[in-house]
Amino acid sequence: MSKKSDKAKALSKKAQEKQKNILExxxxxxxxxxxxxxxxxxxxxxxxxxxxNNIVYDKKIRQYILGNATSLRSSxxxxxxxxxxxxxxxxxxxxxxxxEKKSSTLRDIYYSSQAFAIDFEDQAESDNIIVDLxxxxxxPREDFHIFPEERSSIFGDLNIEYTIPGYEGKSMNLSNHPDxxxxxxxxxxxxxxxxxxxxxxxxxxxxxxxxxxxxxxxxKFKSIIINTGGQAPRSTRTxxxxxxxxMKLPIIILTDGDVYGEHIAMVIKSGSANAAHLRELTVxxxxxxxxxxxxxxxxxxxxxxxxxxxVKRCYxxxxxxxxQDGIWKKELxxxxxxxxxxxxxxxxxxxLTNITDKYLPQKLELAKSL
Amino acid sequence: MSTIKEKFNQISPSxxxxxxxxxxxxxxxxxxxxxxxxxxxxxxxxxxxxxGILPDIHLSIxxxxxxxxxxxxxxxxxxxxxxxxxxxxxxxxxGTVLYGSKFGLKQARGMFGLGATMAILYGQITxxxxxxxxxxxDGKTSDEYELLLDIQKNKPVILKHKTKDVSxxxxxxxxxxxxxxxxxxxxxxxxxxxxxxxxPYASITFDDPKGEKYHYSRxxxxxxxxxxxxxxxxxxxxxxxxxxxxxxxxxxxxxxDDKMIEKVRKDLGLSKKNLGFTAIMAKAKKKWKNxxxxxxxxxxxxxxxxxxxxxxxxxxxxxxxxxNKQLVxxxxxxxxxxxxxxxxESQYYRQLTNTVQGExxxxxxxxxxxxxxxxxxxxxxxxxxxxPEKRMGTMTNVELAKLSDSLQKFDDFMTPDPSxxxxxxxxxxxxxxxxxxxxxFLTVIQRTASAYSGFPFVIEMGIAYGGDITSRGIKVYRFxxxxxxxxxxxxxxxxxxxxDIDWSRYKAKGDPPLVIVSHICSTRIPYxxxxxxxVADRQxxxxxxxxxxxxxxxxxxxxxxKRGQAEAARKRANLYAKYVPLIAQFCxxxxxxxxxxQYQKILQEEKPIENE
Numbered sequence: 001m002s003k004k005s006d007k008a009k010a011l012s013k014k015a016q017e018k019q020k021n022i023l024e025x026x027x028x029x030x031x032x033x034x035x036x037x038x039x040x041x042x043x044x045x046x047x048x049x050x051x052x053n054n055i056v057y058d059k060k061i062r063q064y065i066l067g068n069a070t071s072l073r074s075s076x077x078x079x080x081x082x083x084x085x086x087x088x089x090x091x092x093x094x095x096x097x098x099x100e101k102k103s104s105t106l107r108d109i110y111y112s113s114q115a116f117a118i119d120f121e122d123q124a125e126s127d128n129i130i131v132d133l134x135x136x137x138x139x140p141r142e143d144f145h146i147f148p149e150e151r152s153s154i155f156g157d158l159n160i161e162y163t164i165p166g167y168e169g170k171s172m173n174l175s176n177h178p179d180x181x182x183x184x185x186x187x188x189x190x191x192x193x194x195x196x197x198x199x200x201x202x203x204x205x206x207x208x209x210x211x212x213x214x215x216x217x218x219x220k221f222k223s224i225i226i227n228t229g230g231q232a233p234r235s236t237r238t239x240x241x242x243x244x245x246x247m248k249l250p251i252i253i254l255t256d257g258d259v260y261g262e263h264i265a266m267v268i269k270s271g272s273a274n275a276a277h278l279r280e281l282t283v284x285x286x287x288x289x290x291x292x293x294x295x296x297x298x299x300x301x302x303x304x305x306x307x308x309x310x311v312k313r314c315y316x317x318x319x320x321x322x323x324q325d326g327i328w329k330k331e332l333x334x335x336x337x338x339x340x341x342x343x344x345x346x347x348x349x350x351x352l353t354n355i356t357d358k359y360l361p362q363k364l365e366l367a368k369s370l
Numbered sequence: 371m372s373t374i375k376e377k378f379n380q381i382s383p384s385x386x387x388x389x390x391x392x393x394x395x396x397x398x399x400x401x402x403x404x405x406x407x408x409x410x411x412x413x414x415x416x417x418x419x420x421x422g423i424l425p426d427i428h429l430s431i432x433x434x435x436x437x438x439x440x441x442x443x444x445x446x447x448x449x450x451x452x453x454x455x456x457x458x459x460x461x462x463x464x465g466t467v468l469y470g471s472k473f474g475l476k477q478a479r480g481m482f483g484l485g486a487t488m489a490i491l492y493g494q495i496t497x498x499x500x501x502x503x504x505x506x507x508d509g510k511t512s513d514e515y516e517l518l519l520d521i522q523k524n525k526p527v528i529l530k531h532k533t534k535d536v537s538x539x540x541x542x543x544x545x546x547x548x549x550x551x552x553x554x555x556x557x558x559x560x561x562x563x564x565x566x567x568x569x570p571y572a573s574i575t576f577d578d579p580k581g582e583k584y585h586y587s588r589x590x591x592x593x594x595x596x597x598x599x600x601x602x603x604x605x606x607x608x609x610x611x612x613x614x615x616x617x618x619x620x621x622x623x624x625x626x627d628d629k630m631i632e633k634v635r636k637d638l639g640l641s642k643k644n645l646g647f648t649a650i651m652a653k654a655k656k657k658w659k660n661x662x663x664x665x666x667x668x669x670x671x672x673x674x675x676x677x678x679x680x681x682x683x684x685x686x687x688x689x690x691x692x693x694n695k696q697l698v699x700x701x702x703x704x705x706x707x708x709x710x711x712x713x714x715e716s717q718y719y720r721q722l723t724n725t726v727q728g729e730x731x732x733x734x735x736x737x738x739x740x741x742x743x744x745x746x747x748x749x750x751x752x753x754x755x756x757x758p759e760k761r762m763g764t765m766t767n768v769e770l771a772k773l774s775d776s777l778q779k780f781d782d783f784m785t786p787d788p789s790x791x792x793x794x795x796x797x798x799x800x801x802x803x804x805x806x807x808x809x810x811f812l813t814v815i816q817r818t819a820s821a822y823s824g825f826p827f828v829i830e831m832g833i834a835y836g837g838d839i840t841s842r843g844i845k846v847y848r849f850x851x852x853x854x855x856x857x858x859x860x861x862x863x864x865x866x867x868x869x870d871i872d873w874s875r876y877k878a879k880g881d882p883p884l885v886i887v888s889h890i891c892s893t894r895i896p897y898x899x900x901x902x903x904x905v906a907d908r909q910x911x912x913x914x915x916x917x918x919x920x921x922x923x924x925x926x927x928x929x930x931x932k933r934g935q936a937e938a939a940r941k942r943a944n945l946y947a948k949y950v951p952l953i954a955q956f957c958x959x960x961x962x963x964x965x966x967x968q969y970q971k972i973l974q975e976e977k978p979i980e981n982e
Binding site for chain 2: 026027029030031033034035037038040041042043075078081082084085088089091092095096116117118
């Protein structure tokens with residue numbers, strides 16, 4: 001009992017430390033703006049450029065990063081004045097959220113702005129300002145308690161302890177509820193205590209996630225199952241990274257057998273160009289195990305023809321430095337050759353459990369050699 | 371054999387106009403009331419213009435029975451302070467059709483004063499009431515007439531005539547006519563208002579049937595230079611006109627009566643002396659240079675008749691037969707007709723033939739047309755394939771047609787003389803527009819004269835922006851020879867040119883509050899229809915209009931640019947005023963301060979500099 005309490009204290013202290021750092025950083029930024037105004041100057045700051053020209057691939061850390069180019073944001077420039085003010089408001093709002101340990105969704109941000117006469121035209125505009133804040137501070141929005149709507153979930157034998165206000169020290173086993181647990185701020189920030197699992201299986205689709213739970217893939221293969229819900233959200237990627245780094249679990253990824261599936265795996269592995277301003281979101285060791293283009297032929301899966309945009313996407317990705325070698329290049333080439341794609345559900349042709357009984361074991365075996 | 375008795379009915383001009391009143395704008399009570407107002411007001415203004423009098427026009431329309439619904443009878447009175455009309459001319463001027471004094475080639479609002487008579491005629495037809503005319507030419511006495519028009523005979527019928535003492539010179543015409551003011555009212559008010567805009571030197575009042583009083587006071591006290599009457603330009607002259615001009619250029623052989631003989635004797639200095647034929651000829655030769663053309667002709671005749679003055683008084687010249695080189699005369703002495711041959715080598719022969727054959731082509735051109743000098747005339751003769759010394763009297767019909775044709779085709783005639791035009795002038799135009807619209811921006815231009823088909827024209831135009839102009843989009847006020855054009859706007863060349871212009875190029879985007887005042891002056895405005903409300907798109911006029919509008923639009927765009935800069939500065943200041951306090955508020959909390967920073971300094975600096 002006392003041990004647990006100590007741990008909770010430690011956790012709380014860690015969270016407080018992080019909060020303090022963030023508040024300190026925001027204060028520094030705010031003070032600079034304050035001084036500029038007080039000195040009769042239009043406040044300005046530089047921000048890493050997020051233009052396409054400044055997004056480069058870093059081979060060392062195996063992800064896209066921003067280059068050295070910066071752009072100046074000045075409140076004197078009337079075309080920037082509005083977004084400047086919006087960013088100031090966001091920092092101000094993030095500061096309150098962090099201080100009060102409240103979390104907010106992207107949509108919340110958009111609506112909250114209206115109370116301060118900050119006229120975001122739509123959520124896209126406010127989302128963009130949030131990315132600005134991330135770029136200026138080099139921190140993900142989650143650090144400021146700003147989260148996207150959740151659509152991904154997790155299931156498996158994993159014990160966690162919450163760190164969020166009101167739940168500090170409370171623990172939970174993530175295999176207690178068969179529908180899985182939504183991956184949100186409380187889970188992402190929770191302490192990962194222990195697990196019996198030996199692998200994490202990230203799967204693109206909710207339907208297959210449910211199947212995997214039903215078929216007790218977690219027990220059969222000693223795994224934690226994560227539904228990414230398509231392109232994995234940041235919080236999910238953060239959690240994947242933590243599971244890999246803190247629990248030393250290997251990550252494998254199962255997607256549809258098409259070019260988009262391949263890229264979902266790639267983003268988990270090495271990030272997206274959209275988040276090039278952020279680090280700590282990637283799991284470079286994650287492995288994409290299927291469905292590969294070669295699997296389509298190998299397993300004689302029912303296919304559908306690729307659309308024009310599928311083909312175009314293939315050609316686009318061929319230019320991406322990450323697709324220049326290994327299975328990434330190979331599978332992309334095969335997709336382009338066969339011009340057909342197959343969904344994960346395609347295995348149902350050979351029985352509903354075919355994917356868990358036959359395909360998954362083979363792939364898990366294969367993953368060890370990747 | 372039976373004879374069919376044919377009866378030809380001749381109709382008088384009055385009857386003709388009565389039957390064709392639609393053409394003159396008297397088609398219905400609405401249009402008629404409007405047209406009548408126009409005709410009388412324009413007559414008054416023209417009369418004052420011609421005498422250089424600053425016009426005072428009083429227009430009044432009163433319903434005979436205000437309770438009646440429209441259309442009903444109205445009494446229309448227009449009073450001016452012009453020169454008036456001499457008493458003896460009043461009945462003819464107002465009681466017959468086709469009596470007028472506005473002839474000649476110069477710009478005037480209307481022609482021949484015909485319209486006013488039409489209005490009187492219309493009034494009489496619809497109400498059977500006489501016209502009342504009060505005219506004072508000296509400002510002391512006024513002749514007052516009540517007249518009816520005898521339509522069949524085209525003669526005035528004087529019902530009343532009296533003379534009264536007055537204190538002001540001028541003319542007042544009052545008619546009773548069927549009209550519809552409820553429908554025509556807005557057009558009439560527009561007409562009066564726009565007339566005062568284009569006649570800023572006039573004072574115009576209008577008492578309308580509803581008891582409203584509209585007063586447009588005089589904005590300037592100087593009158594534009596009156597136009598002068600000039601010779602025609604070669605362009606636009608047809609064969610018939612040339613034929614008429616040619617006849618004027620020929621001379622009759624003078625009648626040799628005692629009076630003429632006396633004149634010749636006197637001019638030769640022989641009043642007291644009786645010289646013989648040879649001596650007379652010798653004397654004439656000496657004095658030739660100083661002799662008038664008439665006297666020369668008589669001497670030339672004498673040279674062939676070989677007669678002295680005494681004999682000359684006893685004959686009469688019957689014919690000068692140029693083709694047969696013969697002179698035929700009647701001898702009173704023996705009552706016979708005698709013929710003598712003329713020596714074509716004689717210098718006197720030349721004198722005679724020139725007289726009957728008229729001027730040479732070059733003389734004809736230089737003397738009868740404006741702006742044709744001897745050099746141009748000779749050049750033209752070559753162009754047309756005539757000898758420059760070709761006598762006008764010897765031209766055949768075919769040659770005349772060729773001449774007229776060539777006149778239209780010859781490129782080297784100078785542009786028509788615009789002195790017959792009376793544009794308003796830039797300053798009066800500008801003052802008028804400024805008084806009317808009090809605009810933020812105004813610029814006017816009077817172009818140099820140009821010509822279409824031999825008719826000179828001048829375009830003057832103004833463009834105004836903002837101020838009291840509340841309408842959105844471009845509002846165009848069209849004038850021709852100082853008359854507002856109110857109807858048929860759509861098909862007018864001015865509108866066409868304005869609509870063709872890409873106004874966004876001149877920074878006038880969207881629906882700017884713009885007013886364009888366009889005035890075309892010409893000896894003949896090319897109206898599209900008989901209603902005289904829209905100007906046809908003659909190429910030359912269209913081109914001039916385009917240049918005029920482009921010139922004005924360029925000036926407008928300079929203004930709009932400056933205004934745009936001021937606006938941008940204002941906008942910028944507004945943005946700062948909106949956002950900087952917010953930034954201050956947010957960073958204060960972020961920085962953990964209590965007091966907001968002193969941001970007012972930068973707001974002060976960014977206040978726009980007002981330069982207007």
